[in-house]
Amino acid sequence: MRGNEPMSPCNGDNNLAPGDVVAGLEPSELVxxxxxxxxxxxxxxxxxxxxxxRLVKRPLAAEELAGLVKVRGQQHTFDGDAQLFLLGAEAxxxxxxxxxxxxxxxxxSIVDPLPHQVEAVYRYLLPLPRIRFLxxxxxxxxxxxxxxxxxxxxxxxxxxQKILVxxxxxxxxxxxxxxxxxxxxxxxxxxxxxxFEAEPGQFSRYEEGIFVxxxxxxxxxxxxxxxxxxxxxxxxVVDEAHKLSAYEYGTKLEESERYKAVKALARQTDHLLFxxxxxxxxxxxTFRRLLLLLDEDLFQxxxxxxxxxREQAAPYGAADEEDFEDERPITKARNRFFLRRxxxxxxxxxxxxxxxxxxxxTIGYDLTPEEKILYDEVTRYVRSMRKEARxxxxxxxxxxxMVMQRRLASSLYAITRTLENRLRALEEVLSILRDPSRSxxxxxxxxxxxxxxxxxxxxxxxxxxxxxxxxxxxxxxxxQVLTDDPDKIEEERDEVERLFRLAKSxxxxxxxxxxxxxxxxxxxxxxxDEDEKLLIFTEHRDTLESLARRLEAKGYTVATIHGGxxxxxxxxxxxxxxxxxxxxxxxxxxxxxINLQFCRYxxxxxxxxxxxxxxxxxxxxxxxxxxxxxxVYNLVAQNTREGAVLQKVLSKLDVMREQMGSDRVYDxxxxxxxxxxxxxxxAERKSAKTxxxxxxxxxxxxDVHTANVCAGPEDPSASxxxxxxxxxxATPRWVARxxxxxxxxxxxxxxxxxxxxxxGGRYVPRLENDTKKVFP
Numbered sequence: 001m002r003g004n005e006p007m008s009p010c011n012g013d014n015n016l017a018p019g020d021v022v023a024g025l026e027p028s029e030l031v032x033x034x035x036x037x038x039x040x041x042x043x044x045x046x047x048x049x050x051x052x053x054r055l056v057k058r059p060l061a062a063e064e065l066a067g068l069v070k071v072r073g074q075q076h077t078f079d080g081d082a083q084l085f086l087l088g089a090e091a092x093x094x095x096x097x098x099x100x101x102x103x104x105x106x107x108x109s110i111v112d113p114l115p116h117q118v119e120a121v122y123r124y125l126l127p128l129p130r131i132r133f134l135x136x137x138x139x140x141x142x143x144x145x146x147x148x149x150x151x152x153x154x155x156x157x158x159x160x161q162k163i164l165v166x167x168x169x170x171x172x173x174x175x176x177x178x179x180x181x182x183x184x185x186x187x188x189x190x191x192x193x194x195x196f197e198a199e200p201g202q203f204s205r206y207e208e209g210i211f212v213x214x215x216x217x218x219x220x221x222x223x224x225x226x227x228x229x230x231x232x233x234x235x236x237v238v239d240e241a242h243k244l245s246a247y248e249y250g251t252k253l254e255e256s257e258r259y260k261a262v263k264a265l266a267r268q269t270d271h272l273l274f275x276x277x278x279x280x281x282x283x284x285x286t287f288r289r290l291l292l293l294l295d296e297d298l299f300q301x302x303x304x305x306x307x308x309x310r311e312q313a314a315p316y317g318a319a320d321e322e323d324f325e326d327e328r329p330i331t332k333a334r335n336r337f338f339l340r341r342x343x344x345x346x347x348x349x350x351x352x353x354x355x356x357x358x359x360x361x362t363i364g365y366d367l368t369p370e371e372k373i374l375y376d377e378v379t380r381y382v383r384s385m386r387k388e389a390r391x392x393x394x395x396x397x398x399x400x401x402m403v404m405q406r407r408l409a410s411s412l413y414a415i416t417r418t419l420e421n422r423l424r425a426l427e428e429v430l431s432i433l434r435d436p437s438r439s440x441x442x443x444x445x446x447x448x449x450x451x452x453x454x455x456x457x458x459x460x461x462x463x464x465x466x467x468x469x470x471x472x473x474x475x476x477x478x479x480q481v482l483t484d485d486p487d488k489i490e491e492e493r494d495e496v497e498r499l500f501r502l503a504k505s506x507x508x509x510x511x512x513x514x515x516x517x518x519x520x521x522x523x524x525x526x527x528x529d530e531d532e533k534l535l536i537f538t539e540h541r542d543t544l545e546s547l548a549r550r551l552e553a554k555g556y557t558v559a560t561i562h563g564g565x566x567x568x569x570x571x572x573x574x575x576x577x578x579x580x581x582x583x584x585x586x587x588x589x590x591x592x593x594i595n596l597q598f599c600r601y602x603x604x605x606x607x608x609x610x611x612x613x614x615x616x617x618x619x620x621x622x623x624x625x626x627x628x629x630x631x632v633y634n635l636v637a638q639n640t641r642e643g644a645v646l647q648k649v650l651s652k653l654d655v656m657r658e659q660m661g662s663d664r665v666y667d668x669x670x671x672x673x674x675x676x677x678x679x680x681x682x683a684e685r686k687s688a689k690t691x692x693x694x695x696x697x698x699x700x701x702x703d704v705h706t707a708n709v710c711a712g713p714e715d716p717s718a719s720x721x722x723x724x725x726x727x728x729x730a731t732p733r734w735v736a737r738x739x740x741x742x743x744x745x746x747x748x749x750x751x752x753x754x755x756x757x758x759x760g761g762r763y764v765p766r767l768e769n770d771t772k773k774v775f776p
Contacts, residue, residue: 016045016065021072030071031056098156105152109184113149114354114624116346117142121149124339131271132294134241136340139277139619140355140597140626144175147237147275148184151210155186160234160271161208166262167239169214170567170589175239176212188212196224203231215243219257225264233269238262241274242612246289259289266293277619278612279340294337343622356600358622358630364638368512371412374502375640378408378415381495388482396480399462403474409640410539410606411513412506413546419500425478426493433486467541467563467589513635514550517603521556526601527582533599536585537617539606547605548585557581563589570594588613590620597626604634 016022016036025031031047038044042059045068049056060068098104102122106113116137125131125146135143147165154160165188167175176188189195189202191213196202200223203211215238218225238244245256255263266272272294280287284302291299299305343355367375382401389398404422407414432438462470481489517536521527526534538544541562548558559573559581570590577584578598584590588608599621608614614634622630 015070016068017073019073020070021050022047023069023071024067025058026056098153104156105149105184109148109152111145111148111183113145114142114346115349116341116354117146117149120146120339121153124335125150125273126153128336131235131273132337133272134274134276134279134291134294134338136276136279136338138340138342138346139615140343140595140623141277141341141346142624143275143277144179144239145183147273148179148186150273151180151235151237152184152186154235154271162206162231162233163210163235163237164228164233164265164269165210165212165237165239166215166218166265167212168243169216170570171239172212172214173567180210180212186210191224192217193221196221200227203227215240215258215261219261225261229264229268231268233265235271235273236262236265236269237273237275239275241290242276242278244290244293246286247283248285248289255289259293263293278615279338280612291337298337354624355622356626356629358618358632360618360632360634362634362636363516364636365512365516366639367637368509370506370509371512372639374412374415374499374506375408377502378419378499379405381499382408385482385492392482394480394482397482400474400478400480403462406606407540407542409637411543411546412503412509412511414540414542416500416503416507417542419496419503421474421478423493423496423500426481426489426496429481430486430489430493433484433489467587471541471563513605513637514547516635517605518554521551521554527556532601533577533581534583535596535599535602535621536583537590537602537604537606538585538587539608541587543605544585544587551583551585556583559584561586561590561594563587565589588617594620595623595625596620597623600626600628600630602630602632604632607634607636 016033018033018035020033021030022033023030025045025047026049029049029051031049033045033047035046036043037046039059042061043065045056045058045060045065047056048054101107103113103118105121106118120135120137125133125135131150135146137143137146151160151163165175165180172190172192176190180186180188188210189206189212191202191211196217199205204227213224213228218228244259244262246259247254274290274294279290284305288299288302288305291305343358346354348354366372382405386398386401389395389401400422404415404418407418462473481492483489521534526532536547538547541564544560544562548560551558557580559577561570561573561584565573573584574594574596577596584596584599597620602618602621604614604617618630618632622632
């Protein structure tokens with residue numbers, strides 16, 4: 001730098017000489033001038049890029065030449081602005097810091113990283129030259145933190161510029177503000193209906209940036225999906241990826257709108273990351289179709305899925321001759337597509353258990369005689385009509401009857417409302433059929449409606465829908481009938497009216513299930529203890545409203561969350577539950593993205609047919625930060641079809657075990673207890689409550705065998721997994737060295753710091769004094 005003019009414009013060729021360093025000749029770097037010569041009516045400027053060392057030749061007009069900025073002249077001294085020089089040096093140091101600090105994103109973010117999070121990002125994901133990965137860690141493991149670390153590391157390395165994050169509708173704001181902005185300092189544009197209509201070309205307009213949108217808005221808004229699918233993305237992240245449904249029925253393939261949307265985007269991105277705590281839904285075809293979005297070639301058959309998911313690392317210490325210093329190439333790395341670790345495996349940096357134990361109990365009870373009569377009568381009607389609907393291949397009527405059966409098992413209020421809705425629908429159908437002013441074609445159009453290919457094929461697909469989607473479908477299909485004959489419909493109407501009156505007569509009847517719950521609340525210390533709270537999950541909003549109303553009538557403070565509430569209302573209910581309410585009653589709308597680890601008791605009032613929903617529910621309280629053992633109770637009427645539902649759930653768990661290669665699947669139904677009152681069980685757990693202490697090892701979930709899905713057999717000679725293909729930079733020293741061996745202790749000293757063992761003999765670095773950090 002020279003004197004008081006460290007940077008000056010070049011007003012003519014006389015001001016530019018060989019040896020000068022200028023900005024503006026190349027867009028991305030400074031250029032040292034080698035030659036300046038006339039070139040017709042222009043001036044030919046030749047130079048060499050300071051970083052790329054590439055020869056640059058530009059014929060410049062007078063105004064272009066004047067636009068160059070001389071950064072340093074041929075003759076220079078060291079009397080420039082020292083403060084500016086220091087800022088420039090610091091900026092350069094931060095720009096290349098990731099090459100020297102292996103955990104740079106961790107050290108430059110407001111997060112408390114855990115060993116399993118560091119392992120997933122720096123051992124599994126970053127070494128991949130092309131990330132097409134399903135991250136399926138247990139609920140509460142911090143998958144959003146892992147994603148933020150990955151995005152930040154790839155941004156630092158210059159590997160990615162344009163990122164799309166797709167989340168459930170209720171989590172977009174949380175992702176943009178709480179996760180990316182607050183924890184990682186990454187600004188994200190929130191894309192919803194209002195912002196997209198105001199700026200429909202934003203995906204293509206911005207060359208770089210992070211966009212966050214909801215899966216339902218993307219799938220249902222044709223303009224947004226078209227714009228997104230025509231954009232080339234560097235990274236696409238899909239949160240709660242289990243919502244991408246595709247089903248095979250023989251040679252017929254049914255893909256949900258969500259699945260189709262992500263399928264279109266999968267072809268437009270280099271890197272694709274799926275996040276879900278419940279990747280398998282008990283169907284092989286659905287799991288394989290999800291993995292096909294990651295790679296269309298490797299997952300064509302079910303046996304390929306099982307092989308790829310179970311694929312493990314080659315034994316360490318058995319390097320090929322071409323491997324340098326025992327490095328394993330990425331082709332032999334740990335599973336390149338799938339990672340799932342349960343809470344039992346996760347430890348802190350001192351090797352202590354990270355999560356408290358979780359205990360699940362399934363409680364059997366009997367309906368009262370009055371309830372059993374209603375149950376039998378409605379079940380008889382449902383079975384009779386379902387048989388006829390199946391014979392006539394009327395999918396909507398059959399689904400309507402299945403929904404009625406599910407609500408029958410939920411609560412008296414829910415089945416009463418359902419019968420009332422069906423009765424009202426049948427009366428409307430009769431009025432249409434008996435209206436002489438309507439033509440036959442108009443009657444058929446009004447009754448049958450417009451077929452929607454996105455409608456669920458069966459009750460399994462119906463269970464996979466969101467609460468809002470189920471309510472919308474209910475309104476449309478409840479008017480479906482099996483015949484156009486008014487006399488037959490009148491017969492059904494009379495039968496439904498009889499059942500409705502029978503249900504209505506039990507309006508003030510104390511349900512057996514509610515009596516079981518009251519026994520807990522009245523006779524145990526679960527609610528009386530100042531610090532204890534209770535979370536109750538139900539499938540249906542009708543049941544939620546009835547349950548909350550009856551509990552409040554008993555003097556309990558109750559908060560509720562359901563699918564009809566917006567994001568702010570749900571957060572307000574969450575705050576109310578934390579600060580004032582002792583009980584929260586929620587539908588599955590609270591099963592995702594809401595953290596309630598200040599509560600440790602959960603009752604599943606209804607048992608969903610999809611076991612993933614149970615795992616999502618339990619993940620609300622069994623997560624990082626939970627201070628006590630978690631107790632989960634499933635209420636099941638023994639003399640109803642819910643007993644058959646349990647068998648269905650268990651059969652799905654068996655399918656999951658088969659394909660995922662482990663017994664450690666969602667241990668949601670681990671005991672069937674008959675004639676044991678819920679109050680006694682909780683009272684026993686309450687009296688047995690002890691402080692396990694920080695040094696006690698985590699016991700496995702009760703009666704569930706644990707085995708590592710993704711880790712191979714322990715090898716005493718195993719060393720830290722490495723890869724010479726570390727994305728964007730040379731392999732850091734602590735990764736390149738394969739000198740760590742297992743020991744009986746949780747920590748082992750080495751030249752680079754302390755490495756902490758993660759369950760199964762895996763290590764991650766714990767940087768100490770010898771590792772220089774970018775920030776003091």
